[in-house]
Structure formats: structure tokens, C-alpha cells
Amino acid sequence: MDFSYSDEQRMLAETLERLVADQPAPERRASQPDLAAGQCSPLWHTFAELGLLHMPFDESVGGLGGDGTDLMITMQALGHGLVPEPYLAGLLLPGDLLARLADADQRARWLTPLLEGEHQLALAWQESSARYDIHAIATSAQRHGNGWRLDGSKQLVMGADAAAAILVTARIAGEHPDADRLGIFLIPPGTPGLTRSDYRTMDGQPASDLILESVTLDGQACLSENAAAALDATFAVGIAALCAQAVGAMQSSCEQTLAFLKERRQFGTPLSTFQTLQHRMVDMHLHLEQARSMAILAATSLDRPAPERDYRIAAAKAYCGEAARFVAEQAIQLHGAMGMTEECLVSHYAKHLVMFDHYLGDSDYHLEYVSEHLSAA
Amino acid sequence: MNLTFTAEEQAFRQEVRHFLETSLPAAIRERVRLGRRLTTDDHIHWQNLLGEHGWLGANWPAAHGGPGWSPVQRHIFDEECAAAHAPTVVPFGVNMVAPVLMKFGSETQQRHYLPRILDNRDWWCQGYSEPGAGSDLASLRTRAERDGDYYVVNGQKTWTTLGQHANMMFCLVRTDPNAKKQAGISFLLIDMATPGVSVRPLITLDGAHEVNEVFLEDVRVPVANRVGAEGEGWTCAKFLLTHERTGIAGLGHAKQALHHLKALASRLQHRGKPLLEQPIFRQRVVKAELELMALEVTNLRVIAAARDGGVPGAESSLLKVRGSELRQELSDLTRRALGPAALPFFPDFLYGDAELADVEMAEAAAASPQYFNRRKLSIYGGSNEIQKSIVAKTILGM
Incomplete structure (x- = not known):
């Protein structure tokens, strides 16, 4: 049992803390221009130089072999600074799938440049009829000559506008021996039959819906014809990362709120002297620390057998989702009307913390998983 | 990690x-x-x-x-x-007065009392709270006036757990009425057989005789029974509040209670199926399970910090708040699980030797009384509101 960071992990945390502190504050980011497709931000190039893009991947695919704790440290720091770079959607989720499934040619073409910061990728998994279920996929993939033909639609593809290719999950259809299994296909932008409509999410992330109409691909575009287990494993990594990111944002929200209570005076005295506000602040802190424990549990469970891993991951996501909403709502309330404005930093965190619950399965979805797998003893 | x-x-x-x-x-x-x-x-x-x-x-x-x-x-x-x-x-001797004696007691006191605690010759009780001094413990009014080699103690203590069995009481008394609140308090060891000590039961809402009032009328206590210097009793009391509180969440009890609850809800039937499969009840159990998972990791974090030389101070307040809330929730779920079987009350079975012929009745008998008894968890040892004020002050600097 050990909750301490190694020397390398402490250095990682300090480096990230400095890097994040140097970024423009979230309330001043709205004016930043959108990046054109295939472009990465200057900060992304700094990530590459620091090895942060190599960090979470296995050494066998050219990564640095970082573990769940390394990932937790990274995501906590990015969450703490509300850094918009798509570390999860543009790097971790597609990269993790490639690392698990890609052959040598696919790795060379897609994964190596990803780790070098030369491009970003995206993962299209969500469909309107499936809510959060990664296995209930209606988009179909049919054999078509030596390649494939894809039909269907995808929702909420994060970072698709900037991606050099989109990894699309599809159900193998037709007479194929792998029929009904989940496949994953790499689709570059501009592929005929692919229509993309872009928008921003409530918390300001670039997202797109995709329509696939007879999208024909060559055989090399297929990453796997049986990707269900790999998808589960990748989502476990993604959810652990997301929980850590939320913990970082919760911590920042608590810090901002505490500082505000100490500084803001009403009735001739700082708000922090009112017991009712003190206890509310402590409740926020309690939620933060319990959520942190669950994020630690998730981060240290990634190498467990799948049933145990997925149970803990679902528990962590369900728990952190509730805690994040609590912290967000209290942070707004304790800031009073200022907390309602875009000028107030805490409102940006609140949006992120509430919308966090909608990424990779919400509290109810994961609570259901825990319920279905609850041991009776 | x-x-x-x-x-x-x-x-x-x-x-x-x-x-x-x-x-x-x-x-x-x-x-x-x-x-x-x-x-x-x-x-x-x-x-x-x-x-x-x-x-x-x-x-x-x-x-x-x-x-x-x-x-x-x-x-x-x-x-x-x-x-x-x-x-x-029973914690009052081995886990409460003993660490104080080790830290503040004289060698004579240590040599006399510590072996008697380890071989159970003494049963200790705690004389802290008073009718007018609960959360505001430092406002206690029990007086100890010096008379030669003795203190003459007058006052009243309350919520004295298992005091009916005790032969010794460690007690906070006011030795200097003119000093500032905390400064005039001393830590005394009182033999319960001393003339002037009387114990009156307080029956709690579960029908149990667990706590008492202790009346002190002209009780003569040797000065040699004072631990630490005169006026330094508050230091002893505060030390106790931070000493080894890594177990304060009651995690083992919470785990046992959840285990029991699941077994119970698997056995009890609701419309031909185990109660645990009833969606509304099951969701309550799932939420308790999540809370337990989080609490366990938080507890292990505090234990690891203590192992590595840290002193769990205010962090133990967090454990106390969440641990007590969870254990109360589990006692609530256990009572709910039993449904109508939670209604009968058999004090002679629970608190005496009367037996119950019906096994199911015996299994169910403690649930409701325990639910009421567990209300104490968020009140004693510094109420949860006091714990939150401690966290606000010491961790958050408010």
C-alpha cells in the first residue's frame, strides 16, 4: 500500500503545474481562434517535447510506459488548469486503441506521428440510439471487394475537426465469419461518403456528428474486426483519466471558492467567518477528497483482470460524476451572482464539472453497471 | 502508487x-x-x-x-x-486514558495504572461532558478545590458510557475558576468508590443502559491522581482527540454491516424474489457500496500517511464525518430491509438472557434499536458539526 509519488512522478507533477500555470486563464480563452484541420496548438508541441504524448503508451509501441498513476498526475494537472488541449479525445483514446490493435504499418502511419505530436486523431463511438453503450453499435461495416463499406452515423465525435483520421466503431455485417462483432476503421477526413457537422459542446469542446453513406475503405483501414475487449480496456483507461481530470478541476474549484470566501466581505466581515458557509465549504472538500480516492482506485485498477477493473472503473465514474456536480453547484452558489458570469473563472470549471458526467457514460449509466455486477456477499 | x-x-x-x-x-x-x-x-x-x-x-x-x-x-x-x-x-482504559498516561503521566502513575489496564483489573470511564458543556467542552464547571494533598471535587458529569461498570474515571475538572476557559482545567483520575461519587443511569431511546450521569459531591481526590501539571488538563484532552484516530471511520464495522445487509436482502423475499433484486432497494445498497469503496481508500490514505510519520489530525475529522454517515445509512437500510419484522421490540432478549424461540425474530431483533443507537455516531466524540468546524479552521484556514 503506497500513495506516494516516485521522484519521477513528483517531477512530472511539478513540470505540469508550471506549464499549466503559464497558460492563459480559461475565462480569456474564448477569443482563441479555432485550429485548422491537422494543426496542433503550440502547447501541444510543448507536450510532445516534454514526452507527455509518449508517456501513457507502452514501450513496445514507442511510448514511455507510464502507468495509471502517471496518467492520473497528468490529467489532474490538465483538469486543474482547465487546459483545452484534447489529451483524452485526441491522443489517449485513439492512441490506446491503436497501441492495442494496430499492425506495424498502421502503427507507423498513425500512432508514431500521434506520439510525436505531428497529428491528432479522434474516436467516433457514440450513436444516438445507444446513449453511452459502447457495444450497442448500429453503424455497419460490410466486406466490399478487398476492403470495406461503412454506413451509419456517429454523434459527439470529440476533436474530429482537427483529426488526421477518425477511428470509427462499426458492427461487422453480412456473411463475414466475424459478423456481429465490433470492428474499428480508420477514416481520413475528406473520404467520399463522410459528412461532418461541427459544433461546440456546452463546456466549449469541439465536437462533430458524422454521417457515413457508403464510405468505402481499403483493407488497411481496418484496425480490428473483433475489438470489443480492446474497447473495454481503452475505455477503462479513458474513464480513469477523465476522473483524474475532474478531480483536478474540483480541486481548483474548491481553491477558488475558499479564496473568494476569505476575501469577500458582507455584513462587515469576510464570508469565511459564517459557519453555514464554512460547513458548506467543508462539504465540498469532503466530496473532493472522496472523489480523489475513487480516482486513485481507478488509476491503480487498470492492470487488474477485466471484471474487477471494470467494476472499479464504473464505481469511480459514478462517484466522481455526482461529486463533480456537487462541487460545481456549490461553487456557483458560494460565489453568489458573480459565479453565474462568464467573467468569473469558477463558472468555466462548473460547466466542465457538470458536463464531465456526460462523457464516457454518466453516473446513472455506471451506477447501473455496478448494480448489475454487485456481489451479494 | x-x-x-x-x-x-x-x-x-x-x-x-x-x-x-x-x-x-x-x-x-x-x-x-x-x-x-x-x-x-x-x-x-x-x-x-x-x-x-x-x-x-x-x-x-x-x-x-x-x-x-x-x-x-x-x-x-x-x-x-x-x-x-x-x-x-472497551476503549476508555486501553485506548483513551493509557495514551494520556504514557504521554503526560508520572512514572509512578504509569507503573501503577498501565499494567492494571492491560490485565483488566480496572474498568475506566470518561468524565468529560457535563449538562452545560457538550460541544463546548471547555465551558465545563465541575470544580476541584485544593485542600492539602487532596482536591475536593464538586459537579456533575454526563454521557458516561458504561460508567455503571467502572471503578475508575478520568475526569476534566476546573482547578482555577479565574483562568481563561481552557487554562483552568486539570486532568484527574477518580476512584469511583470514593465517597460522594454516585452514578445514575440514562436510558437511551433504544431502551439500553449504556450511558450515565455521574454526580460528584465533596469527592476527595489525592493530588497525586492529577495527570500533568495543574491547569494543563486541556492539553491532555486535546492530545486524546488527535491520538491514533486512523480507525475513527469504523471501516471494519461498516464493511461488516454492508456484508450483513446484503446477506439479509438476499434472503428476505419481496414478491417472490430476493429483496436485493428490488430496484429501489438495490440502488440504495449500491450507493452505500460506492461510499464504502471511497471511504476505504480515503482511510488507507490516512493510514499510509500515519505509517510514514504523519500525524492524522483534521483528516480524521473527515473520516469521522463520512464514516458515521455511512454506518448510519447502513443501519437505516438494515432496518428498512426487515420491513414489518423491524417493528417488534424485545428488550429482555437484547439486554438480558431471555431467549426468542423464533430464529427470524432473533435475527431481526437488534435492527431497529441499533438504528436508533447509531444516531450517536454523529454526535459523540465531537459532533459532526464540530468536526466540520475543525476542518474549516485547521485544513481550510477559515
């Missing part, structure tokens, strides 16, 4: 488990399992067995006759004891 116990710690768990399987008398185990009150003989019998094995002073350093366990070992020991339905060690 990892959450696994070492091979040595796992071996230690097996050793504790084996000891409990072979040494805990079946009759005592069964009474604890059913939530029935133990006699003083039951308590002393079990504590003697622990003492003979060298495990009674689980928190004691080896130099004073304790096993010298790490915080992790103590945690494992507590968990296994709760899982095995072992009686909770």
Missing part, C-alpha cells in the same frame, strides 16, 4: 483471522452477531484472552507492553475483529 497489502501484512491478516477463529468464544460471537448486550464478564473474558495473547494494547508501543503494530496492522486487526463479530474493546 498501489493499494495492495504486502505479503507480510496479508500473513498478519491470516494470523489475526486464525486467532479469532480459535479463541473467540462462540457464545460471545453469537451475542455480538445478534446485537445483544454483553455482560461485564463477557467483555472482561474477551479482553483477558486478547491480553494473554499480547494484543489488548493494540495501539500501545512495545515499550509499554503493546504489540508495537504499525497503523496498517492495527487497521487489519480492527477489520478482522469486526468481521468475526468480536466484541469492541
Whole structure:
């Protein structure tokens, strides 16, 4: 049992803390221009130089072999600074799938440049009829000559506008021996039959819906014809990362709120002297620390057998989702009307913390998983 | 970072488990399992067995006759004891006055009292709260006036847990009425057989006689029974509040309660299916399970910090708040699970030797009284509101 960071992990945390502190504050980011497709931000190039893009991947695919704790440290720091770079959607989720499934040619073409910061990728998994279920996929993939033909639609593809290719999950259809299994296909932008409509999410992330109409691909575009287990494993990594990111944002929200209570005076005295506000602040802190424990549990469970891993991951996501909403709502309330404005930093965190619950399965979805797998003893 | 116990710690768990399987008398185990009150003989019998094995002073350093366990070992020991339905060690001697004596007591006091605690010759109770001094403990008014080699003590203590069995009481008294609130308080050891000490039961809402009022009328206490300097009693009291509170979440008890709840809800039927499959009830159980998972990791974080030389201070307040809330929730769910069977009340079975012929009735008997009894968890040892004020002040600097 050990909750301490190694020397390398402490250095990682300090480096990230400095890097994040140097970024423009979230309330001043709205004016930043959108990046054109295939472009990465200057900060992304700094990530590459620091090895942060190599960090979470296995050494066998050219990564640095970082573990769940390394990932937790990274995501906590990015969450703490509300850094918009798509570390999860543009790097971790597609990269993790490639690392698990890609052959040598696919790795060379897609994964190596990803780790070098030369491009970003995206993962299209969500469909309107499936809510959060990664296995209930209606988009179909049919054999078509030596390649494939894809039909269907995808929702909420994060970072698709900037991606050099989109990894699309599809159900193998037709007479194929792998029929009904989940496949994953790499689709570059501009592929005929692919229509993309872009928008921003409530918390300001670039997202797109995709329509696939007879999208024909060559055989090399297929990453796997049986990707269900790999998808589960990748989502476990993604959810652990997301929980850590939320913990970082919760911590920042608590810090901002505490500082505000100490500084803001009403009735001739700082708000922090009112017991009712003190206890509310402590409740926020309690939620933060319990959520942190669950994020630690998730981060240290990634190498467990799948049933145990997925149970803990679902528990962590369900728990952190509730805690994040609590912290967000209290942070707004304790800031009073200022907390309602875009000028107030805490409102940006609140949006992120509430919308966090909608990424990779919400509290109810994961609570259901825990319920279905609850041991009776 | 990892959450696994070492091979040595796992071996230690097996050793504790084996000891409990072979040494805990079946009759005592069964009474604890059913939530029935133990006699003083039951308590002393079990504590003697622990003492003979060298495990009674689980928190004691080896130099004073304790096993010298790490915080992790103590945690494992507590968990296994709760899982095995072992009686909770009556804490007032071994876990409360003993650390104060080790830290502040004279050599004479240590030589006299510590061995008597380890072999259960003394049963201690705590004289802290008063009718006018609860959360605001420092406003206590029990007076101790110097008369030669004696203090003459007058006043009243309350919520004195198991004081009806005690022969010794450690007590906070006001020795200097003119000093500032905390400064005039001293820490006295009072022999309950001294003339002027009288104990009156307070029956709690579960029908149990667990707490008492203690009246002190011209009680003559030797000055030699004062621990630490005159006026330094508050230092002793504060020390107790931060001493080894890594177990304050009651995690072992919460785990045992959840385990019991799941077994109960799997056995009880609702419309032809186990209650645990009823969606609304199941969701409540799932939420408790999540809370327990989070609390366990938080508790392990505090234990690891203590093992590595940190002093769990205000962090233990967080454990106390969340631990008490969870245990109260579990006692609520257990009562709900029983449905109509939670209504009958059998005090003669729970607090005496009357038996119940119906096994299901016996299994259900403690649920409602325990639910009411567990309300104390968020009140005693510094109410949860006091704990939150401690966190606000010491962690958040408010």
C-alpha cells in the first residue's frame, strides 16, 4: 500500500503545474481562434517535447510506459488548469486503441506521428440510439471487394475537426465469419461518403456528428474486426483519466471558492467567518477528497483482470460524476451572482464539472453497471 | 502508487483471522452477531484472552507492553475483529486514558495504572461532558478545590458510557475558576468508590443502559491522581482527540454491516424474489457500496500517511464525518430491509438472557434499536458539526 509519488512522478507533477500555470486563464480563452484541420496548438508541441504524448503508451509501441498513476498526475494537472488541449479525445483514446490493435504499418502511419505530436486523431463511438453503450453499435461495416463499406452515423465525435483520421466503431455485417462483432476503421477526413457537422459542446469542446453513406475503405483501414475487449480496456483507461481530470478541476474549484470566501466581505466581515458557509465549504472538500480516492482506485485498477477493473472503473465514474456536480453547484452558489458570469473563472470549471458526467457514460449509466455486477456477499 | 497489502501484512491478516477463529468464544460471537448486550464478564473474558495473547494494547508501543503494530496492522486487526463479530474493546482504559498516561503521566502513575489496564483489573470511564458543556467542552464547571494533598471535587458529569461498570474515571475538572476557559482545567483520575461519587443511569431511546450521569459531591481526590501539571488538563484532552484516530471511520464495522445487509436482502423475499433484486432497494445498497469503496481508500490514505510519520489530525475529522454517515445509512437500510419484522421490540432478549424461540425474530431483533443507537455516531466524540468546524479552521484556514 503506497500513495506516494516516485521522484519521477513528483517531477512530472511539478513540470505540469508550471506549464499549466503559464497558460492563459480559461475565462480569456474564448477569443482563441479555432485550429485548422491537422494543426496542433503550440502547447501541444510543448507536450510532445516534454514526452507527455509518449508517456501513457507502452514501450513496445514507442511510448514511455507510464502507468495509471502517471496518467492520473497528468490529467489532474490538465483538469486543474482547465487546459483545452484534447489529451483524452485526441491522443489517449485513439492512441490506446491503436497501441492495442494496430499492425506495424498502421502503427507507423498513425500512432508514431500521434506520439510525436505531428497529428491528432479522434474516436467516433457514440450513436444516438445507444446513449453511452459502447457495444450497442448500429453503424455497419460490410466486406466490399478487398476492403470495406461503412454506413451509419456517429454523434459527439470529440476533436474530429482537427483529426488526421477518425477511428470509427462499426458492427461487422453480412456473411463475414466475424459478423456481429465490433470492428474499428480508420477514416481520413475528406473520404467520399463522410459528412461532418461541427459544433461546440456546452463546456466549449469541439465536437462533430458524422454521417457515413457508403464510405468505402481499403483493407488497411481496418484496425480490428473483433475489438470489443480492446474497447473495454481503452475505455477503462479513458474513464480513469477523465476522473483524474475532474478531480483536478474540483480541486481548483474548491481553491477558488475558499479564496473568494476569505476575501469577500458582507455584513462587515469576510464570508469565511459564517459557519453555514464554512460547513458548506467543508462539504465540498469532503466530496473532493472522496472523489480523489475513487480516482486513485481507478488509476491503480487498470492492470487488474477485466471484471474487477471494470467494476472499479464504473464505481469511480459514478462517484466522481455526482461529486463533480456537487462541487460545481456549490461553487456557483458560494460565489453568489458573480459565479453565474462568464467573467468569473469558477463558472468555466462548473460547466466542465457538470458536463464531465456526460462523457464516457454518466453516473446513472455506471451506477447501473455496478448494480448489475454487485456481489451479494 | 498501489493499494495492495504486502505479503507480510496479508500473513498478519491470516494470523489475526486464525486467532479469532480459535479463541473467540462462540457464545460471545453469537451475542455480538445478534446485537445483544454483553455482560461485564463477557467483555472482561474477551479482553483477558486478547491480553494473554499480547494484543489488548493494540495501539500501545512495545515499550509499554503493546504489540508495537504499525497503523496498517492495527487497521487489519480492527477489520478482522469486526468481521468475526468480536466484541469492541472497551476503549476508555486501553485506548483513551493509557495514551494520556504514557504521554503526560508520572512514572509512578504509569507503573501503577498501565499494567492494571492491560490485565483488566480496572474498568475506566470518561468524565468529560457535563449538562452545560457538550460541544463546548471547555465551558465545563465541575470544580476541584485544593485542600492539602487532596482536591475536593464538586459537579456533575454526563454521557458516561458504561460508567455503571467502572471503578475508575478520568475526569476534566476546573482547578482555577479565574483562568481563561481552557487554562483552568486539570486532568484527574477518580476512584469511583470514593465517597460522594454516585452514578445514575440514562436510558437511551433504544431502551439500553449504556450511558450515565455521574454526580460528584465533596469527592476527595489525592493530588497525586492529577495527570500533568495543574491547569494543563486541556492539553491532555486535546492530545486524546488527535491520538491514533486512523480507525475513527469504523471501516471494519461498516464493511461488516454492508456484508450483513446484503446477506439479509438476499434472503428476505419481496414478491417472490430476493429483496436485493428490488430496484429501489438495490440502488440504495449500491450507493452505500460506492461510499464504502471511497471511504476505504480515503482511510488507507490516512493510514499510509500515519505509517510514514504523519500525524492524522483534521483528516480524521473527515473520516469521522463520512464514516458515521455511512454506518448510519447502513443501519437505516438494515432496518428498512426487515420491513414489518423491524417493528417488534424485545428488550429482555437484547439486554438480558431471555431467549426468542423464533430464529427470524432473533435475527431481526437488534435492527431497529441499533438504528436508533447509531444516531450517536454523529454526535459523540465531537459532533459532526464540530468536526466540520475543525476542518474549516485547521485544513481550510477559515
